Amino acid sequence: MGVCPQCQKNVLDKGKFYGCTGYREGCTFTLPKKWSGKTFTKKNIKDLLLKQETSLIKGFKSKKGTPFNAKLKLVNNKLAFDFPNPK
Known part of the structure; x- marks a missing residue:
């Protein structure tokens, strides 16, 4: 899928899930296939690994079930939402 941002x-x-081949050497980097009700495409994962962020993804669901759109990005090798600025 790409190169691990933690150990290369x-x-x-x-x-x-998506996981690093360096786990036997102690690397703990993983990415889920589904998060907040949304299943990721291979392009989403490749963008995260290559660019550290995705384009806008529509259809996430909050814990209360409310739909929302956001980008994903890697912050300290952990998955995080990046919300678009309201206009």
């Missing part, structure tokens, strides 16, 4: 090894599809 490959990130692969592990079935239920």
Whole structure:
């Protein structure tokens, strides 16, 4: 899928998540396949690994079930929402 931002090894599809091939050497980097009700595309994961962020993704769901749109980005190698500025 791409290069691990933590240890520079490959990130692969592990079935239920995306994980770094360096986990045996102690790397803990993983990405979920689904987050806040939205399943990620391979392009989303590749963008995260290459550019540290995705384009705007529509259809996330909050804990209360409210739909929202956001970009995803990696902050300290952890997944985070990046909300668009309201106009």
